[in-house]
Amino acid sequence: MLGRLLRNGSAGASRQAVAVCQPRGEGLSAVWVRPTNGGFRVESREWSAPLTGQQGRWLASSRVVLLLPKAAYLIRQLEVPAGCESDAAAVIRLASEALLPPDFGEAEVSYRRLGTKKGTAAYEVYLIRRAKLAKMLSLARRLGVEAEWVLPSAWVHALILQRLGGLDILVDDAPGQTEIALPRDGGGLSVRAVPCGLDGLPDPAAAGYRELLECIRSLSKAAQDGPIHVGWTGRPHPLEGLEDRLEHSCVRERLWPQAQGGQAASLTAAACAIAQAEPRALAEASMLPLELRRKRQQRHLTGRLKAAAVLAGVCLVLSYAALRISMARYESLRSRLAGQLEMIRAEGEAVGQRIDQLRVLQNLRISRDNLATLLQGLREATPEGVTYSEIVLAEDGRLRLRGQAQTFQPLLLPERLEAQPMFEKVLPGDVARVKKSGGSIVEFRLEAMLRRPSS
Amino acid sequence: MNERLRKAWGSFVSQPRQLVLAVTAVLVLAGGVVCRQWIFPAYDRWAALRDEVRRMGFDQERLSRNLLVRPQVDEQLAQLGEAVQQTESDQRTLSQFMVDLESAANATSVALVNARPEPPARESSCQVYRVRLTVSGSLSDILRFVNQVTDGPSAVGLNAVTLRAVQGSQQVESILTLQMARVAPAGQATGQEAGHGGA
Numbered sequence: 001m002l003g004r005l006l007r008n009g010s011a012g013a014s015r016q017a018v019a020v021c022q023p024r025g026e027g028l029s030a031v032w033v034r035p036t037n038g039g040f041r042v043e044s045r046e047w048s049a050p051l052t053g054q055q056g057r058w059l060a061s062s063r064v065v066l067l068l069p070k071a072a073y074l075i076r077q078l079e080v081p082a083g084c085e086s087d088a089a090a091v092i093r094l095a096s097e098a099l100l101p102p103d104f105g106e107a108e109v110s111y112r113r114l115g116t117k118k119g120t121a122a123y124e125v126y127l128i129r130r131a132k133l134a135k136m137l138s139l140a141r142r143l144g145v146e147a148e149w150v151l152p153s154a155w156v157h158a159l160i161l162q163r164l165g166g167l168d169i170l171v172d173d174a175p176g177q178t179e180i181a182l183p184r185d186g187g188g189l190s191v192r193a194v195p196c197g198l199d200g201l202p203d204p205a206a207a208g209y210r211e212l213l214e215c216i217r218s219l220s221k222a223a224q225d226g227p228i229h230v231g232w233t234g235r236p237h238p239l240e241g242l243e244d245r246l247e248h249s250c251v252r253e254r255l256w257p258q259a260q261g262g263q264a265a266s267l268t269a270a271a272c273a274i275a276q277a278e279p280r281a282l283a284e285a286s287m288l289p290l291e292l293r294r295k296r297q298q299r300h301l302t303g304r305l306k307a308a309a310v311l312a313g314v315c316l317v318l319s320y321a322a323l324r325i326s327m328a329r330y331e332s333l334r335s336r337l338a339g340q341l342e343m344i345r346a347e348g349e350a351v352g353q354r355i356d357q358l359r360v361l362q363n364l365r366i367s368r369d370n371l372a373t374l375l376q377g378l379r380e381a382t383p384e385g386v387t388y389s390e391i392v393l394a395e396d397g398r399l400r401l402r403g404q405a406q407t408f409q410p411l412l413l414p415e416r417l418e419a420q421p422m423f424e425k426v427l428p429g430d431v432a433r434v435k436k437s438g439g440s441i442v443e444f445r446l447e448a449m450l451r452r453p454s455s
Numbered sequence: 456m457n458e459r460l461r462k463a464w465g466s467f468v469s470q471p472r473q474l475v476l477a478v479t480a481v482l483v484l485a486g487g488v489v490c491r492q493w494i495f496p497a498y499d500r501w502a503a504l505r506d507e508v509r510r511m512g513f514d515q516e517r518l519s520r521n522l523l524v525r526p527q528v529d530e531q532l533a534q535l536g537e538a539v540q541q542t543e544s545d546q547r548t549l550s551q552f553m554v555d556l557e558s559a560a561n562a563t564s565v566a567l568v569n570a571r572p573e574p575p576a577r578e579s580s581c582q583v584y585r586v587r588l589t590v591s592g593s594l595s596d597i598l599r600f601v602n603q604v605t606d607g608p609s610a611v612g613l614n615a616v617t618l619r620a621v622q623g624s625q626q627v628e629s630i631l632t633l634q635m636a637r638v639a640p641a642g643q644a645t646g647q648e649a650g651h652g653g654a
Contacts, residue, residue, distance in 0.1 A: 301471050305478045312482055316489050323497040330504040337511040341518070348518025351525045356579035357638045358531055361539060364612030364636055368605035371598060371616055391618040395632065 019062040020271040021145055022069065023136050028143050031267035032062055033275050040272070044264035051144030059145060065274055066140055066147035067267065068287065070179050070193035073128040073152050074100075077188050078111075079120040088113075088123070089284070096125045106130040110287045112155055114187040124188050126152040128287055137292070146296075149286040151274070154191045157181035159273040160233075161189070167231040171212065174266045180212060233269045366453055373422050374399070374450055381416040381423070383409045393450060399423070401446045408433075410444035417448055425449040532638070538608035541582050541637035545575045549584050552635050556588065556604060563600040565592040568628070581636045585614070591621065591628045604633060611635045 017034035027048030034041045045055065076099045080091050093109045100107060107127045114122040133150065140147055157170050161183055170181040178194040194211045274282070374393055378401075382388075388403035403410065414428045429445030467473050541548065549572055560567040569589035576583045590597060597618075605611045615632040 297471060298474070301474060305475065309478065309482055312486060316486065316494065320493055320497060323494070323501050327497070327501050327504055330501070330508050334504065334508050334511065337508065337515055341511060341515055344515070344518045344522060347525075348521045351521040351528055352517070353580045354528045354532055355521065355524070357581050358528065360579050360581045360583070360636050361535065361610045361638070364610045364634060367612035367614060367634075370613045371601050374616075375594075375598065387620075388618075389620050391616075393616045395615045 016275075017062040018065060018271050018275040019059050020065045020067050020267045020274060021140065021147070022067045022267060023139055026139070028140060028145060029264070029267060030059075030145075031264055031271045032058065033268065033271040034062070035275060040275075042268055042271075044267070047143060050142065056144055063149070064145060064147050065271075066136065066145070066150045067156065067270055068128065068133075068136070068150060068152050069177055070153050070191050071177070072132055072136070073126050073154075073287070075152075075154055075189070075191060076125045076127065077114070077186075078123045078125045080123065082116050082119050082121045088121075092123055092125055096127060099125075100127060104129065108133050108287045108289055110152070110155075110285050112158060112281070112285055117186075122186055122188070124154070124158075126154065126285070126287060128152075130289065133287060133289065147288065149274075149282055150288045151282070151285055152287065153179055153270075154181065154189055155285040156270045156273055157191060158183075158189045159277060160269055161231070163273060163276075164231065166229055168228045170231045170233070172233050172266050172269075182218075233266050370450065370452070377417070377420045377422040377450075381413065381420050383412050383416065385409055386413065397450045397452055399448045399450050401448070402444070404441045404443045406441060408442055410442060410446075413444070413446060417446070422451050423448045424451050535610070535638070536608055539610050539636070539638050541639050545582065545584075548582070548637060549575065549586075552584055552586065552609075555607070555609075556586065556633070559600055559603040560590060563592070563596050563603055565590045565596050565600040578636070580639055582639065584635045584637070586633050586635075588631045588633060589628065590631065591626055593625055594618070594627050597627060597629050601631065609635055610637075 017032060019030055019032045021028045021030040024046065025048070027046060029046045030044065032043045032045070043058075045058070047055070051059065076096060078092060078095055078099070080088070080095060088111070089109075092111050096109050097107070104127075106129070108130055110126045112124040112126075114124055116122070137147065137150070153172070157172065157179065158181070161167055161170055161181065168183070172179045172181070180192045180194065182190045182192075184190050192211060370393060374391070378388070378391070383405075385407065386403055386405040386409050388401055390400070390402040392400040394400075408431065410431050411428075414426045417423045417426045426446065426448040429447060431442060431444040433440050433442050467477065543551075553570060553572065556570065557567060559565075567588065567590055569587075571587045573585040573587070576585070590600065592600070601613060605613060612634050613631060614634050615630075617630040619628045619630075620626075621628055
């Protein structure tokens, strides 16, 4: 059953552990649920003295929820015009003040969205006296618990009923305090608190038993056919003879095994449901006073800013230290290299100078063959009947040719020059027939590069 | 005044957004001061040191390579002989080069039309003498002339050449740019050139 509660959670829910605490007299009962790989881990605690260091760490790693019993708050249903969802909290706060009894005093308000119908949005509103809430919070604080959310039990019942589905009644039975939750039309919930609990069961005279019977009877009137499904969290209870008294069939589904009975079982179911709840819904349902929320936010922010400042300072110090260390290493390397260079500089530079001289001489020797290479290449590439009137070889190896022929044979010249290994980048120039001394000849120009062997 | 300032600051930072803004501004300001005073100067010194060490490393590598090939370099220079050594003044060397050119022209039946020497130039510890010659003759004579000039023990190269046919004859007029280099004896390299050579 617990697995079903965890599995049916919302997609946006966090995987962080949840600790649910509930005031119990002058102490607190708490259950801690941590989702693990493929399962969960549950621990329960009860204490009435301030938490020790180890217990504090136990809570510090979790999101702490203070669960309010039904006896502490009121439930109302409220409809507000649709379209003001963005200001829902403010609108609900204003509207709910009108629903309060005159002597109720200042109240904290939270809500659950039920749905939208015919231009109105329905909300289930939870109201608690500010003084009562402050008392509970101060008790929790005195015992070392800082609640992140303060949730009404009705909201948790609604969550459990929604997750499990198919239940007509949810009975949350804890020692001295039993709550019976009935889903209503429109998604709302009716929660009845039995102050003395179902301790007297199966004694028909017990107040809790009478209350339960009354609830089931009212349901059985509505459901003519089929059994009534009763979900039961908390202490195990067989409810023998219930069908005889109701004259209606009941299916009782226990939501928690025998070993986890009592208060722990009740809180465990709540913790499992809350662990998988949507954060936005949790924030809407939380009854934590606004100023307290702001103060915590401020404290949280201040802590983060301090951490950021410290981090920035550490970064600067580390950068400076890294630079100093690196400089020291470079200094040492520089003095070592300076010593080595001192020893080889004079001799090495002299050899370098001689190498340069050899290179200059080598280049001169290579250029000796320029003319022979050029003439040989032209002889092999020039077609029959083509003669040259000017050949210019510049210092950078650029070659300019001017010549003439009887026909347009010079058109073949670029391709034949390109085929020679000593020429490259052949660029054909003008080729034109011109009249000359009674006849005509074809004159041409051409440019290329003479490829020289590298030194 | 202080009280008023403190109150104004308190009300300013009571809003989370303003608190974040204030702390961020203070952090940026403080970070800027720290960077300007300590981090950036340290970085500049570090970068200068790094560049110097890198340069010294390159120098060491270059000089070590030079020392490694020293025997081969000395051997090649020795093979070149005394003909490439600069033993006389620039004027005498250039005059001798011109005389050699004229002798070669006579020997190869090439007509020396014009000779224009250029001022000697210093190139990588070598003295370079350049002469621009205008000669005329048959193509084969000019080719022989060039071969004779460049094939000697001196280091002579042909830089540029222009061949132009003389109309109505088999003659060719040629403008040749010849270049001869002489090596300064060891130990005479100028200080300016030292440090630029090497493999």
